[in-house]
Amino acid sequence: MDLAMIADSIIVKVILSIAGVMIVFTINALFATWLERKVAGHIQLRLGPMEVGFHGVLQGAADGLKLIAKEIITPKGVDKKLFALAPYLAFFPTLLMFVVIPFSDKLQVRDLNIGLLYFFSISCIATIGIFMAGWASNNKYSLMGAVRSIAQSIAYEIPIILSILSVVIITQSLKLSEIVSYQSKFWIVLVQPVAFVVYVISAIAELNRTPFDIPEAESELVAGFHTEYSGMRFAVFFMAEYTNIFLVSAMATTLFLGGWRGPFFPPVVWFFIKTYALVFFIIWVRWAFPRLRPDQLMSFCWKFLTPVALLNLLITTFFMKIF
Amino acid sequence: MDTEKHVLKDFYVNMGPQHPSTHGVLRIVLKVDGEKVMSSETVLGYAHRGVEKMAESKTYIQMMPVMDRFDYVSSMLFEWAYVGCMEKALGITPPERAEYIRVIMAELNRIASHLLWAGAFLLDLGAFTPFLWLFDARERIMDMFEEVTGQRMTNNYFKIGGVADDLTPEFFKMLDEFLNMIRKRMADTETLIESIIFLERVKDIGFISKEDVINYSLTGPVARGSGVNYDLRKNEPYSIYTRFDFEIPLGEKGDCYDRYKVRMREVIQSVRIIEQAVSAIPEGPFAEKAPKIVKLPEGEYYFAVETSRGLLGVYLVSDGSANPYRFKLRDPAFSNLSILDTMLPGNKISDVVAILGSIDVVIPEIDR
Numbered sequence: 001m002d003l004a005m006i007a008d009s010i011i012v013k014v015i016l017s018i019a020g021v022m023i024v025f026t027i028n029a030l031f032a033t034w035l036e037r038k039v040a041g042h043i044q045l046r047l048g049p050m051e052v053g054f055h056g057v058l059q060g061a062a063d064g065l066k067l068i069a070k071e072i073i074t075p076k077g078v079d080k081k082l083f084a085l086a087p088y089l090a091f092f093p094t095l096l097m098f099v100v101i102p103f104s105d106k107l108q109v110r111d112l113n114i115g116l117l118y119f120f121s122i123s124c125i126a127t128i129g130i131f132m133a134g135w136a137s138n139n140k141y142s143l144m145g146a147v148r149s150i151a152q153s154i155a156y157e158i159p160i161i162l163s164i165l166s167v168v169i170i171t172q173s174l175k176l177s178e179i180v181s182y183q184s185k186f187w188i189v190l191v192q193p194v195a196f197v198v199y200v201i202s203a204i205a206e207l208n209r210t211p212f213d214i215p216e217a218e219s220e221l222v223a224g225f226h227t228e229y230s231g232m233r234f235a236v237f238f239m240a241e242y243t244n245i246f247l248v249s250a251m252a253t254t255l256f257l258g259g260w261r262g263p264f265f266p267p268v269v270w271f272f273i274k275t276y277a278l279v280f281f282i283i284w285v286r287w288a289f290p291r292l293r294p295d296q297l298m299s300f301c302w303k304f305l306t307p308v309a310l311l312n313l314l315i316t317t318f319f320m321k322i323f
Numbered sequence: 324m325d326t327e328k329h330v331l332k333d334f335y336v337n338m339g340p341q342h343p344s345t346h347g348v349l350r351i352v353l354k355v356d357g358e359k360v361m362s363s364e365t366v367l368g369y370a371h372r373g374v375e376k377m378a379e380s381k382t383y384i385q386m387m388p389v390m391d392r393f394d395y396v397s398s399m400l401f402e403w404a405y406v407g408c409m410e411k412a413l414g415i416t417p418p419e420r421a422e423y424i425r426v427i428m429a430e431l432n433r434i435a436s437h438l439l440w441a442g443a444f445l446l447d448l449g450a451f452t453p454f455l456w457l458f459d460a461r462e463r464i465m466d467m468f469e470e471v472t473g474q475r476m477t478n479n480y481f482k483i484g485g486v487a488d489d490l491t492p493e494f495f496k497m498l499d500e501f502l503n504m505i506r507k508r509m510a511d512t513e514t515l516i517e518s519i520i521f522l523e524r525v526k527d528i529g530f531i532s533k534e535d536v537i538n539y540s541l542t543g544p545v546a547r548g549s550g551v552n553y554d555l556r557k558n559e560p561y562s563i564y565t566r567f568d569f570e571i572p573l574g575e576k577g578d579c580y581d582r583y584k585v586r587m588r589e590v591i592q593s594v595r596i597i598e599q600a601v602s603a604i605p606e607g608p609f610a611e612k613a614p615k616i617v618k619l620p621e622g623e624y625y626f627a628v629e630t631s632r633g634l635l636g637v638y639l640v641s642d643g644s645a646n647p648y649r650f651k652l653r654d655p656a657f658s659n660l661s662i663l664d665t666m667l668p669g670n671k672i673s674d675v676v677a678i679l680g681s682i683d684v685v686i687p688e689i690d691r
Contacts, residue, residue, distance in 0.1 A: 020662050042454035144672075210449055211520050215675070260416055282561025293673040294358055 003085050021039050021098045025243060030060040032242040035276070035285050043287045070231035075138070078228065082136035086272075087236040088227065090129030093122045094243040102176050103114040104260045104267035111197045115176040116164060120157075120249060123206075126240065127153040133226040133237075145224025148294055154204040155301040162309035163195040163202070166316040167255050180259035189256040194312045198305055203248040204282055205297070207241065211289040212297060247279035337500050338675065340369045345442060347686030353667070353675065360675060363667040365660065368623050370690040373407040378650035383617040383688050386650070391477035393654065394688040397429050397436040400630040402481040407561065408485055408626035408637040412619040417611055420484035420564045422550035422623045423604040427498075428471075428480065429628075430600075433504070435464040436631035437586045444583065444680040445516060450523055458510050483617065484509075498601065505594055515589060525554075525579040525639060532577060539662045543633025544585045545682055549577030555629035566603070567596045579681040586683075618645055632656050632683055652691060656684040673679025 034049070034057055041048025049056025074080060077197040100115035102108040112118050127150060134146020168174060170191065184189075189196045205212035221227070226237050253259060253274040262270030292300070339350035348369035352360045374393075378386050390405045403425060407565040410417065438461040442454035465475040471494050472478040472487065480487050529631070536546045546553055554571045556564040571589035574581025586689035619641035633655025640649035659682050665679055 040451070044452050045459050046455065140334075144336070212450065287452050288515070289518055290516075290524060290602055291443060291673075293524060293671055294433060295671060296523055 004230070006162055017099075020107075021095060021109065024098065024103075025095065025239075027043060028246045029065075029239045029242050030058075031276075032245060033060045033238075033278060034164055034235075035279065035287075036242075039280065039283045043284075064235065066218075067235040072231040073228075074082065075228050079136040079138070082118050082132050082232070085226075086130070086133035086136060087233045087240075088128050089132060090126045091240040091243075093125040093129075094240050095248060096122045097149045097247050098174055098206060100255060101247070102180055102259060102272050103178075105180075108177065111175060111177045114174045116168065116174045116179070116255075119176075119247075120161065120164070123247075124153070124157065126244070129240075130225050133229070137225070137228040139228055141221040142225050142227045144223045145227070148221075149154050149208065149225060152208070152212065152214065152295070152297065153300055156202045156305075159301065159305040159309040160199050160202040160206065162313050163192075163198040164255060166192055166195040166309075166313050167274070169313070169316050169320055176254055176259075180254060180261065183258040183261060185247040187256065187258040192256065192316070194308065195316075196252070198254070198309045198312070199252060200278075200281075202234060202301075202305060203252065204285060205301070207248060207282070209245075209282065210286040211292050212284075213291055214294050245279055245282055246275065249275045249282065251279055332432075334403075336672070337365075347463050347675070347684075349498060349679075349684065349689075351457065351667075351675070351679070352673065355672060358671045358673070360670050363675075364619065365663055365665050368690055370525045370687050372687075372691070375650050375652065375689045376689055378647055380646060382645050383619065383647065386647075387482070388477070388479045392687060394436075394630065394632070394656070394685045395476050395596060396439050396673060396685060397432045397501060397631045399432045399479050399480055402479070402627055403429055404626055404630075404635045404637045405482055406481045406630045407628065408624050408639050409617065410617065411427050411612070411626050412622070412639065413483065413617070413622040415484045415611055415613060417485045418608050419605050420489075420607040420610070421609050423480060424486050424602050425562060426483065426564070426567075426600050427490075427597055428468075429488070429594045429596075430630070431464050431467065431498075433631045434590050434593050435461050437590050438464075439511075440631075440683050441516075441583070441681075444677075444683075445521075447676040447680045448521065449577055450516070450521070453512050453516050456508065456515070460501075460505055460508050463497065463504075467494055467497045467501065470497060473505075482610065482613065484613035485608070487610075489609045498597070502594060502598060502601075506591065509587065509590055522580065524673075525677055525681070527578050527580075528670065528674050529681060530577050531666070535662060535665075540658045541662060542658065543629070543631070543634070543683075545583055545633065545659045546591065547571065548582035548585045549682075550575055550576035553634075555627055559627070561626075561628060564565060564596075567599050569596050570591075580676050582681045582683075594638065616645060618643060619647075626651070630655060632685070632688075633659060654688050654691070657689045660684050660689060 028138060038048040038056070049059035052058040052062045074083060097119055099109045099113055100119050102111070130149045131146045134144075135143040138144070167179065167188055170188065171179045173182070179188075208214075226234060229237060248269075254273060257274045257278075260267035260271040262273075264289070265273075267274065334355050336349065336355050338353060340348040342577055350366040350369065352364045352366060355578065372568070374389060381389075386405065387402065390401045393401050438457040442457040442461075445453040448486060468478055469475050471490055472480040484528045514609045529539065531545065531549045533543070533549055533551055536549045536551045538673070541549075542553060550569060550573050552573055556569075557571055569592045572592065574585050618638065621641055621643040624639045624641070629635075634653065636653035637657055638649070638651040638653065639647050642648040663679065663682060667675055670678065
């Protein structure tokens with residue numbers, strides 16, 4: 001068998017894809033945590049990690065090793081099976097979501113017809129993991145964090161879907177490669193600025209990050225749904241969070257910022273530049289704002305974001321019908 | 324299924340004694356309905372050490388270091404109240420320079436306390452960055468304290484008839500640097516803090532009416548946030564406060580935002596006092612001669628100062644021996660906390676941290 005045939009065989013493709021996803025995932029988990037701590041440090045008049053590696057680049061690896069070495073504590077009175085399962089249920093959807101991300105014109109695990117729909121449906125599963133964690137922990141803080149998380153996820157899913165629907169109406173496709181190729185002349189953000197803003201705000205809320213981090217509001221709920229978690233199980237929640245930041249940024253890049261398109265550099269480089277610019281923005285927001293109150297968060301979603309997204313969708317549909 | 328049985332009726336949430344937002348071992352038992360607080364009960368006593376009783380078996384001087392351990396973030400103001408009470412009893416007046424040094428140190432301590440409060444308050448509301456911006460400024464004050472008193476906190480610097488040591492030239496250099504940066508740092512931080520989210524969180528939350536201020540005997544920024552113009556430095560001036568030109572910031576509505584704003588503006592007023600004190604400080608001795616063994620003449624003595632949290636009164640009863648017959652503190656945080664249980668019901672759980680934060684309590688001061 002020659003090389004081309006080997007590369008063509010389905011098993012090799014699957015193995016390569018899994019390896020690729022794992023590499024991107026690992027590098028992102030290390031880089032995003034490092035970036036967060038560095039950006040936070042410099043915003044807060046300090047340096048951030050400096051000891052492990054050049055300017056602390058390997059701090060994430062050191063922390064990972066520490067967490068692996070730690071004992072996994074299962075408190076009394078927890079539902080053991082659910083308690084153990086929950087972190088992985090929150091985590092695995094993030095790996096599955098990598099499947100449809102077009103890193104470049106060739107680098108995409110599967111170019112599904114309904115890629116966009118697939119991405120957002122899978123992302124909903126993580127919420128079940130969070131609720132499971134809060135429920136199984138047998139802790140009031142965890143339970144309240146989980147309840148808040150559910151309410152928030154349901155609320156913010158709607159403006160997200162409405163905003164991406166506007167994009168879908170323009171591009172007439174749910175296939176991510178087609179959405180990117182539609183943007184060969186101009187970025188969709190230019191014609192859909194409102195949808196972009198709504199998407200980014202809702203995405204931050206969906207990620208449970210400040211100013212929308214009420215499910216894990218540490219001053220009220222200690223640590224929210226992961227109060228009782230320690231060691232690697234905690235790390236898994238943590239990795240899921242940072243992978244999710246990357247994924248929503250990657251999706252925003254694909255939908256609004258022209259995906260991997262760009263001059264001079266290879267497509268993959270452009271993709272990562274745009275994605276990490278958004279990741280940086282999300283980190284920046286976290287360190288600049290306090291936290292909203294749950295009821296303010298809800299009214300902001302239902303009384304402002306959703307109507308705006310809906311109106312935007314109506315206007316988009318109207319113009320698409322005329323022109 | 325009988326649904327009546329499964330309705331969650333009384334759901335209690337414990338805030339504290341170990342909780343990130345109570346800043347110490349305060350415990351608040353909240354009865355909640357969803358996110359809404361139905362009733363609350365404040366439980367004290369987790370840091371109770373029986374200090375007032377302990378004082379009766381200690382000499383007057385032995386109580387000096389203990390004064391630092393009530394309110395550890397504004398310890399010199401507590402020292403001042405105690406020292407002032409003894410000086411009043413003994414009829415000692417500290418020299419001019421000592422008075423100026425006391426004012427400078429007390430106002431620095433007030434600033435440090437307010438900076439710590441603002442940082443922690445914002446931390447409770449979920450903003451991390453202002454905390455470190457303000458702590459950077461507070462750290463410089465701590466360095467100055469270390470330079471002069473040898474300690475960053477619990478300074479034990481005041482003594483009968485003056486202070487323990489003179490200010491060093493190095494201290495004035497550091498103070499100069501600090502005064503140069505603090506106004507800009509405060510302005511920058513306020514710009515950072517007062518985003519729309521912050522305003523939404525603290526405005527129109529946790530009202531205290533003027534009547535309640537008087538009924539509950541609230542003092543300090545909590546009272547002034549409600550528009551009650553009461554500050555001992557102006558109302559019953561002690562030491563040399565009459566010589567300085569400064570204002571008492573007042574709030575209007577008495578919500579959390581007003582209390583926050585009062586404290587932020589007080590920092591600037593304290594800076595003004597320090598600037599005037601530094602330019603007017605005379606040369607001379609920094610302490611009067613005081614007796615080695617202090618025995619207060621028989622009688623009752625009371626002296627009050629304005630700490631960063633409000634009115635602090637020290638009441639001493641002496642029977643002429645080397646130990647106080649009775650030692651009693653009227654401390655601001657305890658009185659200020661007394662209104663909490665009436666403020667919380669009807670608010671959301673998230674508001675609890677904002678309201679508790681805006682009252683600004685230090686637990687060892689409450690649990691004496």
